[in-house]
Amino acid sequence: MNRALLGPSSRLLALALLGLGMPALAQQPDRVHTVQPGDNLYGLAQRYLDDPDQWRELQRRNQVADPRRLVPGSRLLIPAALLRAEPASADVVHVAGQAQVRGSAKPLAVGERVTEGAHIDVGDDGFVTLRLADGSVVRLAAGTQVQLRELRHAPGSGKGQTGMQLERGRVDATATPQRAKGSRFEVRTPLAVGGVRGTTFGVAVGEGGAFIGDVSEGAIQVHSLAASREETTVKAGEGVRLAGGPGSRIAVAPLLAPPDLSGVPGVLENVSLVELPLPRDARASAWQVRIASGETAERVVRNATFAQPVARFAGLDDGNYLLAVRAIDGQGIPGQEAVRRVVVNARPQAPLLREPPPGARVTAPDVLLLCTQGGGGLRYRFQVARDAGFADLVAQTPDLAECRHTVQALAPGAYFWRVAAVETDAKGERDQGPFSAPVAFQKVALPPVPSAPSLRSGDTTTLHIAWSASAGGPWRHQIQLARDAAFTQLVDDRQLAEPVFTRPMPPTGTYHVRVRQTAADGLEGAWTDPQRFEVHGHISTTDAQPLTTSDGQPVLPGTR
DSSP states (O other), X not given: OOTTSOOSHHHHHHHHHHHHTOOGGGOXXXXXXXXXXXXXXXXXXXXXXXXXXXXXXXXXXXTOSOTTOOOTTOEEEEOGGGXXXXXXXXXXXXXXXXXXXXXXXXXXXXXXXXETTOEEEEXXXXXXXXXXXXXXXXXXXXXXXXXXXXXXXXXXXXXXXXXXXXXXEEEEEEOOOOOSTTOEEEEEOSSEEEEESSOEEEEEEOGGGOEEEEEEESEEEEEEOSTTOOEEEEETTEXXXXXXXXXXXXXXXXXXXXXXXXTSOSEEOOSSEEEEEOOOOTTOSEEEEEEEETTSXXXXXXXXXXXXSEEEEEOOOSEEEEEEEEEEOTTSOBOOOEEEEEEEOXXXXXXXXXXXXXXXXXXXXXXXXXXXXXXXXXXXXXXXXXXXXXXXXXXXXXXXXXXEEEEOSOOSEEEEEEEEEEEEXXXXXXXXXXXXXXXXXXXXXXXXXXXXXXXXXSSTTEEEEEOOOOTTOOOEEEEEEESSTTSOSEEEEEXXXXXXXXXXXXOSEEEEEXXXXXXXXXXXXXXXXXXXXXXXXXXXXXXXXXXXXXXXXXXXXXXX
């Protein structure tokens, strides 16, 4: 009897354990083949095994007497360790921005599986992370176009073949060690192939189609596709470039050191823009920047390359992020990566500041601060300081229901003010957003009120008015002479360098006079209280005393 005809399932399990030498939970996925008429071990080995000459192993493990004669309907155990690598798929574990499989009408989405042969196009704002069947992780940067030419995997033996054709952009990979014989992991470009057996590396198509590679861990073998068939090994901490054109050779160089990110702010507060200053490096021609959400670098939400040492992205949701930056050398090879954590705290958004506006000069004893009131139960916290960094605070409020606050008795000087919005989060806890950009203003003291003017006349045709200037000048002086106490019927309105005014005697009638001082910067002080005087048969002052000449005689209108 052909012993390929197996008994109870317990015997099948025992054979599997015997053949693989593995615990019961680790022998998946062994294959069980139900024998069909015409089957023999030679043909089944050709169909299932990576090495068809291992048909004898099938015979031994299944205790088959005659490899040419199998009993139809019997079951034949094919151990996973012997199985040929078969077409596999890649799981989409992360997508940011625009990305799709070429020929598909819908965008690529997390949870989908991408099969062997698929072309993936990543938009200029996109990023895609794939996990292969062997556990390798592949990251496709913005602007990448790649074909998954080969995705093969044999779960039992761990054997796998991964081949990608990079048409444009950049692929980063963390490849699971390829220990099984016959395994390979390759990224091919028009000029060269980068092959690994277990490493962390990147391959990009540079300007003019150049092959650019860099290695963080392990090593890659680079094979030129030119006629020279040049080949070299690139180790961890090294990069490689192969340009097109006659006579081009593979050039290997050490990677630039990780950039110093200590100057990058740890908290980002702009709701609409992420702007990051990057360290300058005379050897760098550009900077590769990625921002990932959460605690790992896998969920990249922003990525781009910048020609100047400043990165600008669209705003991010509030939360914790990882910032990764690499300086790119003159050959286009990205250097070693620097990583730091940053926090986005841009919400609730700071209100708009209304009064006082930038550069305002406030003269009132109390300073009213006004901002735009929001909805949703927002509260507001005001700060006033003598410095733009708000280290020297002079006023700070608790959370206020209204977007207004009065600072009382603020001394003259230069100040800054700002406001933060405060809300209650889903947990019922206080959540303060970022402060608004500080607004500078000045609290200035008005020029003092001068002494009351005195009226005198040297003759009957001339009116002479004088007063004493205040200390702290120099001041300019303004005098107004009017027929009414409201000074709407002005007879004279003069700007003077000195506190003295002379003019022809006005006609008979009642008049009012007042003066004030003006600072060199144009700031005007308060008026003196109006003084009334009359011009009639004789001229009298406010206290009804006659206006006299220098020799003590009453001044009469029209006399000398």
